[in-house]
Amino acid sequence: MSNPLSFEKPIVELRNKIEELRAFTSEKSIDLSEEIETLEKKAERLEKEIYGNLTTWQKVQIARHASRPTTLHYIHTIFTDFLELHGDRLYGDDSAIVGGIAKLNGLPVTVIGHERGTDTKDKISRNFGLPHPEGYRKALRLMEQANKFGRPIITFIDTQGAHPGMEAEERGQSEAIARNLREMAGFSVPIICVITGEGGSGGALGIGVGNKLLMLEHAYYSVISPEGAATILWRDASKAQEASEALKITSDHLLKLGIIDEIIAEPKGGAHKDPNEQTILIKQALLKYLEPLLAMSGEELIEDRYKKFARIGEFSSAVLEGKA
């Protein structure tokens, strides 16, 4: 198992022991199959128990796992004929967001996503998936292009957030995100957004206004990072675990709150355990949700998106209740 997380240690230890016994069996020609079988069953029970009862914080760790598949993995495995398109035509090309045109089961689509990078060098060059304004403006340019040519838009969300830096502020980080929100609301093509890893606040939402919002089982989506919330609440970033619970950032909570439309299951232990299986699961969900959207007119799609977001929010009417 590559890079096990701390809560996976008991499973890893047990699996290692089983491997040792297997090696011992073949080396010394002693039959330990019964013992191995017992341990195998125990390991399965343990996996079921641990992976079936993940805490919010454990899910956050999975969502942030160094080996978790990134957007480019999904783009290359879910789609065919991907043609990457670069640059915002205003300032630069931000590789923390990638995008281009591709085919989904033969249908031309525009696909865009945060890309956090795979190895260290790649991660640094992509700023760990934290976009600058030019990233959002590239995404907007590609979405406008999709809208012009009637291609559905599919976005993959996976970022800690938009880059907090001096230059990002100077070039209008706020305006870049804000404009994307408004323009995405008005496109007359289907938009499906998939939260694949970290959904870090406005930086995630900047490519996240869709007709459908799908979310991987262990991904999270939050108004503020658990560390940031802990700092505000208790002046202590190390209490992020508690803050993550309070913020209700996991897929099950977001489904209940009416924010996401479906949870896409992950392979046991997380997407990184079986990236190809994850690809299949995401592709199935995309096809399922895209089909009905393709039957809708541009006006209907805009109206559908408007209503989706207009519904989100919980409040009471105090005066009316008080009078009743």
Add this chain to the structure above:
Amino acid sequence: MSLKDLFRKQRKYATIPSEQAKKEIPEGIMEKCPKCGTIFIAKELEKNLKVCHSCGYHFSLSAPERIASLIDEEHFFPFDEDLRSVDPLEFPGYVEKIEQDIKKTNMNEAIVTGEGTIGGYPVILGVMDSRFRMGSMGSVVGEKITRAAERAVKKKYPFILFSASGGARMQEGALSLMQMAKTTAALERMNREKVLFISVLTNPTTGGVSASFSSLGDINIAEPGALIGFAGRRVIEQTVRQKLPDDFQTAEFLLKRGQLDQVVPRLELRDTLIKILAFHA
């Protein structure tokens, strides 16, 4: 407070209003400018729309004060006053904090929306109030802005929105985040229907509010000295590991970098708005 305190030497470059500065003056009678240290009779300061006579520092205005400073003969018809926050996440301490702020401000939420006329021009007006949960946007603020924008479309009245907000409200989690998308979707409709939207950014306009409706005015105006930005100063300093310039994320800083149409002093704001409204009447 002793006389000695009253005449204590002021730090020359203090620009941030400190709790201490506020406490040195008996509440309600006298006010002290946190920037230059000048002391005023509170009523005099109010007459000047809470702008320091001496250095031009803009004190925060409450939503009622702001509305009174703009609307003709104080004829203002509020919308959706009955909407109140609930506690959808059962977030620790949220209900108590909301109750405290309702008592403290005599308002139901961090924004007042409504209809009135400015210089004879009918407008839909939204005014955020930073005293209520730092003006943060949760479900109620998002809903009120959305409904106000929908009314603006229906009546074809310009929509003027005064921001004063720390951003999306943490205690309502992702529901607050989604209000950014919800409010901007309403602005998209306004945009398509060619209804004028004037965004006035006042101190502070940051985070999820600056990254949604506040930045999307057909005309973006800010008050002098207002803090406006996406990320918090401390977070940025930690990221870039260097001190930021003093004027970083001020209205003047943003004007220079092309993010605003104008920085307008409060005493000229009403006339500027009337001028803009006249162009679009």
